[in-house]
Amino acid sequence: MTRPARGAPQRQDTRRPADHGTWFLVLPALLPILVLSVGPLLGAIGLAFTDAQSGRTEPTRWVGALNFRDLLHDTLFWESFRTGLAWAVLVTAPQFLLALGLALLLAKDLRLRWLTRALVLIPWAMPEVVVGLMWRLVYHPDAGVLNETLRRLGLGGGHDWLAGLGTALPAVVLVAVWAGLPQTTVALLAGLTNTPRELHEAAAMDGAGAWRRFTTVTWPALRPIALAITSLDFIWNLNSFALVYVLTGGGPGGRTRLPMLFAYEEAFRYGQFGYAAAMGCVMVAAVSVLLACYLAGRLRGGDER
């Protein structure tokens, strides 16, 4: 929004005299942002260097980089970090491919498009907690539709998917793919509808096949938005909480303990505020790299409608 918007008139910016009404317009939003967002952010960075704990009577002390040093040696943290990275990759990649397929399908003038569109929106409209509960019903060892289907196909069944050491992570990954699919699809769809139709027609006239038209016309136009949404998806997945909290609570044996669950437990179960804040800082550092990718995508015009 800071860069000139294509096609938006810019001349009013420079000509008008300074105007004190601006502050009057901005303050109502700015105050809560500063007090409840920017302030806590700076506070968290400060907290990360202290031994702050909940419910402790002694004053909080400055401990320097101690929390970070502890994190470095905390095998549980590294485990959750690795799980988080694996999870983010495993969720983001299929999400993107499926969404791309769906978006290409939806961009065509199909007869049942309204139905497809409605279906695509269902997972998006549902609260994450409900999505989690719903999939627990699907995965349920006795009453779940998954095991029942397997039983009818003669493939066994009675499996407790969310409690199995080997199956828990794939099971929650599948749910996350399901839940995040609409957003990615709609984003890509928006990118697709921005591609000028004439380009397609020209390419088709030149005799280009479907695949060639995709690689030479569709994809180049879609790439910035694809990069932006993929890096955002990756970041969001890395920060997931509610789904996994409801599905497995991080279990079994920590197999699905994502970084957010780890930090939540440290902060609000064990009261280690300083330690959890330090961990948050590490996550932000990791996310910044991705954020740079996302910004690069945006700057190339990914978000302009």
Added chain:
Amino acid sequence: MVFLAFPFLWLVSTAFKSPRELGSLHPDWIPTDPTLANFRQAFDEQPLLRAGLNSLLVAACAALLAVAVGTPMAYVMARRRTWLTRAASGWVVVSQAFPFVLVIIPLFLVLKELRQIDSLPGLVLVYVVWALPFTLWMLVGYVRAVPVELEEAAAVDGAGRGRTLLSVTAPLLGPGMVVTGLFAFVSAWNEFFFALVLMKTPGRQTLPVVLTHFLGAEGVADLGPLAAAALLATVPSLVVFAVVQRRVSSGVLAGAVKR
């Protein structure tokens, strides 16, 4: 398509099943003897009505406030370029990517200082700030769609700045404000993490938090009432999405609607 639809259909089906059928080892898609008992039992087991009202109140207030404070700021962001609007745009982008856990601890401490832990107004404030990034983003887009020429024409006709905003710009922004507000409503209605951390008294918890109580200890759950309650909690968001369906794509990248 099947992948998208079947979990939801299963939820609906489970919500209407009788206890006998839920206990059977061969559950069917269509309940053999459909019943509303699960819904009644759900309300008996947990303070669903209370939680629903809390959610409704919090989400409605948060949406109204987010649009009320967001619109003027979005107007400035769309029409001016100063260091302040630049910083605000940067904040909008960065806050999309934020691990909430980093903010929640100091936020928890700030709210404790303000005596707003476990209070619905406190939660409303948090949701306003949480919804503002995408609210601002959407609103900036809607402001840009209002031609500056109209405002300039009004100014030439002698309308003051306030009058121009109120009688020229605001009416044109109206529909956009409504859509943005609906998005903010859904995102607050669905939100779980902040509510989980901040709301401790059962009578003040929002619907998503109360829903998790259906899982009980060790994840053992009474499936019927759980499904019934979960289904009910989805209805408002589904209705809103059905209403704004056509506008969904415009809020997309900004629309960190659920997270």
